[in-house]
Amino acid sequence: MMPLPDTLESAAGLDLHMHSTASDGALSPRALVALCHARGVTHMALTDHDTVAGLAEASVEAQRLGVRLLPATELSVQWQGMTLHVVALLPEGASTAMREALAAQARARIARGEEIARRLEQIGLDDALSRARAQADSERPLGRPDFARALVEAKLVPDMATAFKKHLGAGKRGDVKAHWPYLSTALGWIHESGGVAVLAHPLRYGLTRRKRGLLLDAFATAGGESAELISGFQNPDMTRDLARQLQERGLHGSLGSDFHFPGGHLAPGSMSPAPRGAPSPVWCHPALAAFAG
Ligand code: AMP
């Protein structure tokens, strides 16, 4: 296998942000790895929300197909009253302490699901918890997409986008976020595991450029190493501006599709190109040398 290039703009066959049925993705870990392989993705990270439960299955398939798989998870955290996502790239896997923390994340997610259900029952989604469970079609902790699908199924909204816009998105009734750990706590788990912390999709928090700069300052100051320069498809002017914000703070750039399910506009390995002169790739961080080489 070719080593990865040392610039983001020449990267191909790489995707460091994807989901499987271990969280809110549609494909099993095995099927996701197979799809990556079929699409020419040679280096991948499986980043299920708040869990590493899909990694064992994914790694068997990755070995079989010769795909390089980086253990990872996408952590839900709180910072200044907002919910943020942090991709933990974990070349040595999750430490014992981090596994315990992930078990606590699962419990937080379960308690949060019960509260979301209570709140959605107030707007007419009877038996909200069992309806969301039916949508998930598994025993994993529920996420907002499961409730969004339940709202669509019950014909309370026409589609997922409306479910989030009206009931589950930031600041809406079903946006329950009280239980997530602080950003600094999550960074502690990642570093204690020998991993690298990547701020996920910094353009998707609805922040002004100034506030995004403050977030990146706080992230770097707390020891975060990287942020996603590219998340799926995004405006090239926004990308260039974000590249500058990362470079100013010495943050490495990462990239990923944030793929959840086939049939939409996203696919493993497909995303906007990085501009020239972008920040140093996250895989040039010394902790990821074995993955990149
Ligand atoms: P949760 O992890 O339970 O907080 O749910 C967040 C997940 O909901 C994200 O990872 C996305 O997969 C999904 N999501 C967030 N916003 C939207 C939206 N507007 N439309 C569809 N899915 C969304």
Ligand code: MN
């Ligand atoms: Mn998701």
Ligand code: MN
């Ligand atoms: Mn996310």
Ligand code: MN
């Ligand atoms: Mn994601």
